[in-house]
Amino acid sequence: MGEMGVVTRFAPSPTGMLHLGGARTALFNWLYARHHGGSFRLRLEDTDRKRSTPEAIAAITDGLSWLGLEWDGEIVRQSERRERHVAVARGLLAAGRAYRCYCTPEELEAMRADARAAGRTALYDGRWRERDPAEAPSGIDPVIRFRAPQEGETAIDDLVQGPVRIGNGALDDMVLLRADGTPTYMLSVVVDDHDMGITHAIRGDDHLTNAFRQTQLFLALSWQPPFYAHIPLIHGADGAKLSKRHGAVAIGAYDELGILPEAMRNALLRLGWSHGDDEIIDTDQAIAWFDLDAVGRGAARFDMEKLKSLNGHYIRASADSALLAAIEPRLAVAYPLAATDEGRRRIVTLLPEAKTRAKTLVELADRLAFLVYERPLAMAPKAARLLGEEGGEARARLARLAGALRPLAAWDEEALESAVRAFAEREGVGLGKIAQPLRAALTGAEASPGIFAVMAALGREETVARVNAVAIIAAERKAEAEG
Ligand code: GLU
Numbered sequence: 083m084g085e086m087g088v089v090t091r092f093a094p095s096p097t098g099m100l101h102l103g104g105a106r107t108a109l110f111n112w113l114y115a116r117h118h119g120g121s122f123r124l125r126l127e128d129t130d131r132k133r134s135t136p137e138a139i140a141a142i143t144d145g146l147s148w149l150g151l152e153w154d155g156e157i158v159r160q161s162e163r164r165e166r167h168v169a170v171a172r173g174l175l176a177a178g179r180a181y182r183c184y185c186t187p188e189e190l191e192a193m194r195a196d197a198r199a200a201g202r203t204a205l206y207d208g209r210w211r212e213r214d215p216a217e218a219p220s221g222i223d224p225v226i227r228f229r230a231p232q233e234g235e236t237a238i239d240d241l242v243q244g245p246v247r248i249g250n251g252a253l254d255d256m257v258l259l260r261a262d263g264t265p266t267y268m269l270s271v272v273v274d275d276h277d278m279g280i281t282h283a284i285r286g287d288d289h290l291t292n293a294f295r296q297t298q299l300f301l302a303l304s305w306q307p308p309f310y311a312h313i314p315l316i317h318g319a320d321g322a323k324l325s326k327r328h329g330a331v332a333i334g335a336y337d338e339l340g341i342l343p344e345a346m347r348n349a350l351l352r353l354g355w356s357h358g359d360d361e362i363i364d365t366d367q368a369i370a371w372f373d374l375d376a377v378g379r380g381a382a383r384f385d386m387e388k389l390k391s392l393n394g395h396y397i398r399a400s401a402d403s404a405l406l407a408a409i410e411p412r413l414a415v416a417y418p419l420a421a422t423d424e425g426r427r428r429i430v431t432l433l434p435e436a437k438t439r440a441k442t443l444v445e446l447a448d449r450l451a452f453l454v455y456e457r458p459l460a461m462a463p464k465a466a467r468l469l470g471e472e473g474g475e476a477r478a479r480l481a482r483l484a485g486a487l488r489p490l491a492a493w494d495e496e497a498l499e500s501a502v503r504a505f506a507e508r509e510g511v512g513l514g515k516i517a518q519p520l521r522a523a524l525t526g527a528e529a530s531p532g533i534f535a536v537m538a539a540l541g542r543e544e545t546v547a548r549v550n551a552v553a554i555i556a557a558e559r560k561a562e563a564e565g
Contacts, residue, residue: 168263185222204252238310248294282308290312314382321383336389340442340447348365391441425454457547459525465521496534
């Protein structure tokens with residue numbers, strides 16, 4: 083068979099979020115399909131009606147869309163395929179590969195206790211395997227169980243774990259249809275993987291034991307099982323299994339933190355997959371290189387600091403226009419000016435500098451927010467200290483500076499620098515004595531991008547207005563108070 087036939091799938095149970103582990107599973111399936119020119123399907127295992135709300139489903143589709151992992155064809159909803167699952171179970175029953183089991187809950191509980199005491203993994207003792215249904219007690223709705231092979235073993239050539247096998251005696255006869263007639267996960271997955279023509283099932287290694295049971299079922303149905311690839315679970319940077327304690331586990335939270343989808347893809351890719359010592363691997367490169375032989379068998383470690391440093395890389399590599407589009411709505415929530423032509427002009431002027439320093443879009447937006455503040459600016463305590471008291475010397479000097487700047491012929495960094503230097507000389511003070519209060523007046527903070535770049539970005543009118551807002555008004559108020 084050529085590579086053309088590869089069909090992978092991501093089969094999440096909608097629980098209200100797309101978590102990191104699920105996102106990584108989706109990415110690996112997507113990359114495998116793209117690498118082999120195959121298709122990547124999305125199947126929602128939504129048989130738990132209570133949890134599978136429209137919001138829970140949207141959390142998955144939105145998360146995949148944000149990550150740029152588009153799926154092929156229609157979304158398959160497992161809940162809509164119930165009749166087919168039931169029909170397959172009935173077929174197995176008719177063929178003698180499944181049977182009705184009339185055990186009471188008490189009997190099952192006792193079997194479970196026995197198995198626990200004996201340290202057996204097989205819980206159900208098979209008591210209805212050969213028993214005549216005529217002996218069925220009344221008032222018990224039977225479940226339908228798979229007549230699993232008891233002799234020999236089931237082997238899988240896992241594409242990540244290598245050859246793995248289990249003695250068939252370790253697996254009991256699993257339920258295919260519950261007493262209320264609903265199909266179980268184990269049955270549904272097998273039927274859906276078969277009907278969808280799935281060739282490769284790449285998923286977390288917590289499903290490895292399921293793979294043995296599913297393989298048995300495939301064989302009983304005379305169907306070809308898919309290739310399985312069970313990838314190690316994700317741990318936090320401290321080596322413990324990933325949990326809320328390690329920070330955000332839902333993919334949506336990374337969008338809010340200002341992580342770019344391409345950085346997230348790169349970070350997820352590196353969770354268990356490697357290509358030499360390469361850390362920065364963009365998506366085209368990943369598609370070209372991805373294969374399952376390079377998936378490690380040890381638990382992968384998720385490291386937020388690594389993600390941020392990758393994100394810094396992708397921010398620097400992004401076009402200014404793309405960054406503007408990403409931060410404008412974030413800024414506009416608090417500062418409507420960001421969504422105007424003037425606001426955008428200011429932001430774009432400082433973006434090339436700011437993007438070399440930000441590790442997230444939130445940091446980038448924070449760095450540029452002062453450009454779109456409304457006057458009068460709120461002053462951080464340190465900035466207020468730089469300005470000194472109202473009517474004080476620093477503010478009076480700023481008022482004179484505004485007067486000197488207003489008539490400048492050119493308003494660019496170079497012209498501004500020589501004008502401010504000349505002004506400092508006339509005033510007989512060092513440049514710092516001017517620049518520090520000026521920075522406070524223009525940004526509300528004691529640190530900012532280069533002061534001349536800030537002035538150039540704000541433009542003449544806004545620069546003079548911000549300076550006057552702290553200088554003249556303060557002086558006037560003092561004059562008023564004295565008068
Ligand atoms: N629905 C299962 C889960 O979310 C995955 C089933 C599978 O990949 O076979 O864990």
